[in-house]
Amino acid sequence: MISSPILQEKNSVVFGAGGSVGAAVAKKFAAEGAEVFLAGRTKSNVEQVMKQITAAGGRAHAAVIDALDDAAVKNYFDSVAGQTGRIDIVFNAVGPLAKEYGNTKSAVELAIEEFMVPLATVVKSQFITARAAARHMVKQHSGVIIFLTGSPARGHVPGGTAIGTAFGAIESLTENLALEIGPAGVRVVCLRTTANTDSRTIQQTMDALVSRMNITKEQAIAQIANLNFLKVPASVCDTANAAVLLASDYAHMMTGTVVNSTAGAALD
Numbered sequence: 001m002i003s004s005p006i007l008q009e010k011n012s013v014v015f016g017a018g019g020s021v022g023a024a025v026a027k028k029f030a031a032e033g034a035e036v037f038l039a040g041r042t043k044s045n046v047e048q049v050m051k052q053i054t055a056a057g058g059r060a061h062a063a064v065i066d067a068l069d070d071a072a073v074k075n076y077f078d079s080v081a082g083q084t085g086r087i088d089i090v091f092n093a094v095g096p097l098a099k100e101y102g103n104t105k106s107a108v109e110l111a112i113e114e115f116m117v118p119l120a121t122v123v124k125s126q127f128i129t130a131r132a133a134a135r136h137m138v139k140q141h142s143g144v145i146i147f148l149t150g151s152p153a154r155g156h157v158p159g160g161t162a163i164g165t166a167f168g169a170i171e172s173l174t175e176n177l178a179l180e181i182g183p184a185g186v187r188v189v190c191l192r193t194t195a196n197t198d199s200r201t202i203q204q205t206m207d208a209l210v211s212r213m214n215i216t217k218e219q220a221i222a223q224i225a226n227l228n229f230l231k232v233p234a235s236v237c238d239t240a241n242a243a244v245l246l247a248s249d250y251a252h253m254m255t256g257t258v259v260n261s262t263a264g265a266a267l268d
Contacts, residue, residue: 004033005031005032005033006032006033006244006248006249006250007029007032007033007034007244007247007248008032008034009033010029010034010035010088010089010247011034011035011037011080011084011086011088011089012026012029012035012036012088012089012090012091012247013036013076013077013080013087013089013090013091013129013133014026014029014037014038014092014093015039015040015067015090015091015092015094015125015129016040016067016092016093016094016095017036017038017039017040017046017049017093018038018040018041018044018045018046018048018049019040019045019093019094019095019199019200020196020198020199020200020236021093021148021196021236021240022038022040022049022091022093022094023045023052023236024236024237024239024240025091025093025236025239025240026038026053027049027052027053027056027058027240028237028240028241028243028244029089029091029243029244029247030053030056030059030060031056032244032248034059034088034089034247035059035060035061036058036059036060036061037061037063037080038050038060038061038062038063039063039064039065039067040062040064040065041064041065041066041067042064043062043064046062046063046064047062049062063076067092067094067129068121068124068125068128069128070128070132073128073129073132074132076132077132077133077135081136086136086140086142086143087133087136087137087140087143088142088143088144088247089143089146090129090130090133090143090144091146091148091243091247092125092126092129092130092146093148094121094122094125094129095118095121095122095201096117096118096121097200097201098201098202098204098205098208099204099208100114100117101115101117101118101162101163102114102115102162103159103160103162103163103201103204103205103208104159104205104208104209104212105159105161106158106159106161107161110161110162114162115161115162115165117162118162118163118165118166118167119162119165119166119169122163122166122167122170123166123169123170123173126147126173127173130145130147130173130177130188133145134181134186137181137184137186138181141184141186142185142186143185143187144186144187144188144189144246144247144251145186145187145188145189146189146190146191146243147171147174147188147189147190147191148190148191148193148239149167149168149170149171149190149191149192149193149258150163150167150192150193150194150195150262151193151194151195151227151262151265151266152164153167153168153170153171153192153258153266154266154267156227156265157227167192170190171190171192171258174188174189174190174256174257174258175256175257178255178256178257179256182255182256187251187252187254187255188255188256189246189251189254189255189256189257189258189259190257190258191239191242191243191246191258191259191261192258192259192261192262193234193238193242193261193262194227194234194261194262194263194265194266195224195227195233195265196234196235196236196238196239197221197224197225197233197234197235198235198236199236202224206220206221206224209223221233227265228262228263228264228265229263229264230263230264234263238261239261242259242261
């Protein structure tokens with residue numbers, strides 16, 4: 001018996017779809033049968049992902065949306081819901097450049113302006129998009145909101161104070177939002193990943209390590225991989241595969257929880 005794709009007939013919205021993680025998740029959602037609405041700030045990036053998905057036989061639509069613009073996000077969800085009738089999955093991969101929040105700097109060297117960047121961007125955008133999605137999902141009594149964090153939420157290495165604090169806030173938001181909208185049949189889960197070494201942010205982090213420690217990029221990748229139990233580097237494909245599982249009906253009893261996909265790099 002041939003099984004159907006596990007996201008067949010699902011309508012998904014991916015913010016930050018022009019970036020490395022967002023694009024990987026969007027492509028995997030589409031490959032598993034979902035219709036994907038791609039949102040990002042750079043038109044050329046989201047349109048390129050859309051073309052790649054449609055060329056592979058998937059269904060995708062691209063839009064230029066600033067995930068920090070509350071009104072724009074609300075209007076976008078209203079538009080998508082108007083086209084499709086419902087919104088089943090929301091995933092947000094929006095984030096600043098690593099250099100903007102002083103990644104790899106110690107807490108005592110971190111400027112307050114750098115510390116505030118992830119709070120003002122990552123946390124704010126996750127709340128804006130999740131709240132707007134929740135308003136539609138509560139009315140339809142179904143849906144899943146997937147937050148994204150990383151191993152710095154557990155302070156596993158020095159130099160991740162700013163982004164780790166933001167990730168910790170998002171993981172708390174997961175529980176609080178899930179508690180409030182769970183009775184309406186809406187799930188909220190958080191996917192905590194380890195460093196995806198082929199993502200833009202981690203590539204920048206490795207560049208900083210190469211410069212500061214006078215090592216090669218291969219050695220930097222090995223150092224990052226050595227932080228997890230499997231001793232192998234994670235990729236954006238790993239994150240996308242985990243997101244598909246959480247978005248699917250196979251995970252219908254998972255809500256208000258952080259799914260640890262760090263291979264032991266950050267223990268609960």
